[in-house]
Amino acid sequence: MSITPVPPLRVVAVRHVHFEDLGTFEEVLRSxxxxxxxxxxxxxxxxxxTPDGPDLLVILGGPIGAYEEDRYPWLGNLKAVLAKRIARDLPTLGICLGAQLIAASAGAKVYPGGKRELGWGTISITQEGMNSPLRHLREAACHVLHWHGDTFDLPEGARLLASSHVYPHQAFSIGSNVLGVQFHPEVKEHGFDRWLIGHAVEIGMTPEQNVADLRRGTAGYAATLAIQASKMLNDWLDGLKSLPTPH
Known part of the structure; x- marks a missing residue:
């Protein structure tokens, strides 16, 4: 009896700056x-x-606004793909800018929030979030990295999964297979200095933060976050529909 080989999980990750990559999530996906x-x-x-090309589409973070199509016309192409994936409930994950782009593609407003949320902190998981993979990132379990100044309205029909004391919309899901997280669960300690170099100007514009404190926070929190974020992603992947079965 022959066994039909399981096709590999095809993941496309859109990266806006080279150092904001899949981080811990890449290790989970390759495993x-x-x-x-x-x-x-x-x-x-x-x-x-193509909207139905990747098994999983991941949109990563970056230092631009989801609403800046006049400056970055390719954002329109990305939103068009996301809108179609959302409509078809195809597995899609957005991190930071990626979450904002999912929100915009679902018809919600994305806009400057008036306050930069930058540094390590906790998130509050909603009741619905506690019944989702986001429960692994609850305040008692770990700190996450915040790095954004924009925020967004919750898309119609979306479920709010997490909030922070600065911005109420930190994580949401649409349908069964679309997830957006405003913070960074994927960040790793190894290579974090690339963030400090690449975002030096933004750090300098944030009086309550500095390079030494960010590096110290990363040393204290990143290892635990990697464990909890891996649990979150594995749970989310296990709950998705239409993905190839892991090897």
Whole structure:
């Protein structure tokens, strides 16, 4: 009796700055036999992404606004792909800017929040969030990294999963297979200095933060976050529909 081989999980990750990659999530995905392709905004043709092409589409963070299509026209192509994936309930994950782009693609408003939320802190998980993989990131379990100044309205029909004391909309889901998280669960201690270099100007504009404190926070919190974020992602992947079975 022949056994039909299971196709690998095809993951496309859209990266806006090189150091904001999949981080801990890449290790989880590769452990499940995933084939990962990075597409770099501003370099690769994002219009070539077909809505039903990747098994999983991940939109990563970056220091631009989801509403800045006049400056970055390719954002329109990305939103068009996301809108179609949301409509078809195809597995899609957005982190920081990625979450804001999912919100915008679902018809919600994304806008400057008036306060920069930057540094390590906790999130409050809603009751619905406690019944989701986000429960692994509850305040008692770990700290997460916040790094944004924009916020968004909750898309119609979305479920709010997490909040913070600065911004009430920190994580949400749409349908069964679309998840957006405003904070960074994927960040790793190894290589974090790239964030400090790449975002030096933004750190300098945030009086309550500095490089030494961010590095110290990362040393104290990143290892535990990696454990909890891996649990969160594995649970989320296990609950998705239509993904290839892990090897």
């Amino acid at each position: 499940r036999g995933a084939e990962i392709q990075y597409l770099d905004a501003g370099l690769d043709d994002l219009s070539a992404i």
